[in-house]
Amino acid sequence: MEQRIAEHRKALAQREDAAALALAQEFATIADTVEAELAKLTAAISTASDAATPTWLYRQALYKKLMLGARAAYLEYGRQAARTIEGGYAAALDYGLRDAGELLTLAGLDPKPLGKRAKDGLLVGMRRRLRKLALPTSLVQLATKAISGGLIKAVKARAADSPIEPAGLVKKIREGLGSILVNVMRAQRTESTTAYRSVVGAQLAATAQVVGWQWAAELDKRPAPCAVCVAMHGQVFAADAPFGAHPGCRCLAIPVIEGVGPAIPARRRCVAG
Numbered sequence: 579m580e581q582r583i584a585e586h587r588k589a590l591a592q593r594e595d596a597a598a599l600a601l602a603q604e605f606a607t608i609a610d611t612v613e614a615e616l617a618k619l620t621a622a623i624s625t626a627s628d629a630a631t632p633t634w635l636y637r638q639a640l641y642k643k644l645m646l647g648a649r650a651a652y653l654e655y656g657r658q659a660a661r662t663i664e665g666g667y668a669a670a671l672d673y674g675l676r677d678a679g680e681l682l683t684l685a686g687l688d689p690k691p692l693g694k695r696a697k698d699g700l701l702v703g704m705r706r707r708l709r710k711l712a713l714p715t716s717l718v719q720l721a722t723k724a725i726s727g728g729l730i731k732a733v734k735a736r737a738a739d740s741p742i743e744p745a746g747l748v749k750k751i752r753e754g755l756g757s758i759l760v761n762v763m764r765a766q767r768t769e770s771t772t773a774y775r776s777v778v779g780a781q782l783a784a785t786a787q788v789v790g791w792q793w794a795a796e797l798d799k800r801p802a803p804c805a806v807c808v809a810m811h812g813q814v815f816a817a818d819a820p821f822g823a824h825p826g827c828r829c830l831a832i833p834v835i836e837g838v839g840p841a842i843p844a845r846r847r848c849v850a851g
């Protein structure tokens with residue numbers, strides 16, 4: 579059972595990687611455009627030297643153009659990411675249902691697959707989660723913070739004996755913009771895994787002989803899962819108990835069948851604790 583779970587997890591990660599690659603490429607394209615504008619502005623800041631104050635910065639046409647362009651680009655990027663994530667929900671639910679059925683069959687049961695209505699209900703719930711994430715606006719906020727925040731901080735910190743070095747400033751802002759990609763990647767992975775886990779959980783809860791589920795962390799992963807997940811590994815929950823995972827968590831559920839001991843032996847729990 580544990581081995582099947584590891585295979586399911588691997589397939590889940592591969593499906594996520596394909597979508598993540600497209601999002602990472604688009605991110606790089608936007609970053610190039612933004613950085614080209616940013617390079618012009620940082621050169622102007624460097625030339626203006628002592629005259630470059632935050633007020634001066636806000637008045638620059640280059641600054642306005644940069645900020646407008648970046649807001650539009652990251653807003654659209656957020657919409658694209660949300661569409662990608664939403665598109666992935668249905669697939670994650672299908673795979674989750676298939677994998678849960680496989681685990682139950684492996685346990686010797688003859689599970690009755692969840693109906694379309696139950697699946698549609700899960701899909702509605704996932705879409706609600708996605709709206710709450712508000713990716714487009716949150717990405718614009720991150721972009722504004724990285725670009726405008728970085729520029730203003732640099733202008734304020736500028737001293738006569740240490741002028742602004744354009745390449746260094748662009749590099750710093752580029753690092754700040756990296757948080758956008760980190761957020762998108764994390765959201766994409768979390769949403770895909772959550773959709774998958776939600777349907778697995780629903781299928782387990784709907785199967786009479788399932789008395790609970792066992793938390794299965796990816797123990798052999800490097801870097802290792804967080805300490806909380808390692809400690810959770812092997813713990814048994816009621817069949818209808820929700821999976822209280824954190825963002826980016828890759829842990830999955832193993833069914834615990836009536837009259838059969840949990841798949842993950844107790845000794846692991848002793849090691850973890």
Ligand SMILES: [Zn+2]
Pocket residue numbers: 795803804807823824827828829
């Ligand atoms: Zn975890």
